[in-house]
Amino acid sequence: METLRRIASALSDIVIDLDGVVYKGTKLIDGADAAIKMFRQNGKRVHFLTNSSAKGRVAVAERLCSLGVDCFAREVMTSATASAIYLQSVGYRNIFVIGEESLRNEIREYRIEVTDNPGKADALLVGLDSQFSYQKLADAMICLSNGCKFVICNRDASYPVDNGQRLPGCGPIVAAVEVASGRNADVDIGKPNKFMLDALLGDNYCSRNIAIVGDGLTSDMALAARIGSAGIYIDDSAKCACRHDDFFMFRSLYEFSAWLCRAL
Numbered sequence: 622m623e624t625l626r627r628i629a630s631a632l633s634d635i636v637i638d639l640d641g642v643v644y645k646g647t648k649l650i651d652g653a654d655a656a657i658k659m660f661r662q663n664g665k666r667v668h669f670l671t672n673s674s675a676k677g678r679v680a681v682a683e684r685l686c687s688l689g690v691d692c693f694a695r696e697v698m699t700s701a702t703a704s705a706i707y708l709q710s711v712g713y714r715n716i717f718v719i720g721e722e723s724l725r726n727e728i729r730e731y732r733i734e735v736t737d738n739p740g741k742a743d744a745l746l747v748g749l750d751s752q753f754s755y756q757k758l759a760d761a762m763i764c765l766s767n768g769c770k771f772v773i774c775n776r777d778a779s780y781p782v783d784n785g786q787r788l789p790g791c792g793p794i795v796a797a798v799e800v801a802s803g804r805n806a807d808v809d810i811g812k813p814n815k816f817m818l819d820a821l822l823g824d825n826y827c828s829r830n831i832a833i834v835g836d837g838l839t840s841d842m843a844l845a846a847r848i849g850s851a852g853i854y855i856d857d858s859a860k861c862a863c864r865h866d867d868f869f870m871f872r873s874l875y876e877f878s879a880w881l882c883r884a885l
C-alpha cells in the first residue's frame with residue numbers, strides 16, 4: 622500500500638465503475654454516496670465509467686442523482702453513449718442494433734439511423750439484449766455476410782443484481798454472433814479499451830494522476846494496467862484491504878475513500 626500512499630496526493634481524477642461498486646441492481650451499495658462526497662471534499666474530480674449498454678449518460682446521471690449521488694451527465698460515460706459517439710465519428714449512417722430500446726434511442730440521439738433491415742445496414746452494433754433471440758442472431762449473420770462493420774459494446778460475461786445473483790452480460794451475445802458468423806468484432810468500445818475513457822476525459826489527461834476503480838479484473842483492472850494508472854479493485858468478499866501485483870484491493874468504495882483520506 623506504500624506506493625498508493627505516495628501517489629494519493631497526486632491523484633486528480635477518480636474514475637469509478639458503477640455495477641458492483643456504486644450500486645447492485647436498483648440498490649445503492651452502503652457508503653458509496655459518502656465515499657464519493659469524501660473524494661470531492663478532498664479535491665478529487667469524480668467520474669463514472671460503465672460498460673453498461675442499457676442506458677445513455679443522461680439517464681445514468683439521473684439514476685445516480687435519484688440514489689443520492691450528485692452528478693452531471695458530463696461526468697458519466699456508458700458504452701451506449703460511447704458507441705453513438707464512435708459511430709458518428711466514423712460516419713456510419715444505418716445501424717442494425719442488437720440491444721435494448723434505450724441503446725437504439727441513444728444512437729438516434731446522435732442523429733444516426735437505426736434500421737430493422739439487416740440487408741441495409743452499414744454497421745452492426747451488439748449490446749446487452751434481454752430479448753436476444755435466434756431470429757436476431759440470424760439477422761446479425763446477414764449484416765456480417767454483407768460486409769458490415771462489426772462493433773460491440775463490451776465483452777463482459779455477467780453483471781451483479783440485487784439478490785446476490787449475476788445475470789448474463791453482453792459478452793455471451795457477442796460470442797454467439799462471432800461463432801455463428803465466423804467473424805470477430807472489428808471494434809470493442811468497452812473497458813479494457815480506452816475509447817470510453819478518452820470520450821469521458823478528453824485528450825488532456827495524465828494517466829499517472831488517475832485511479833481506475835472497479836470490480837472487474839478483465840475490464841477495470843486491465844484498463845488501469847493498459848494505461849499505467851493506479852488500479853483499485855473492489856471485492857466485497859475479500860478478507861482485508863491489500864496490495865496485489867498489479868492493483869490495490871479494497872472491500873468497498875467506502876473503505877478506499879476512508880483509506881485515501883487518511884493518506885492525504
Ligand SMILES: [Mg+2]
Pocket residue numbers: 638639640641642835836837
Ligand atoms: Mg462492475
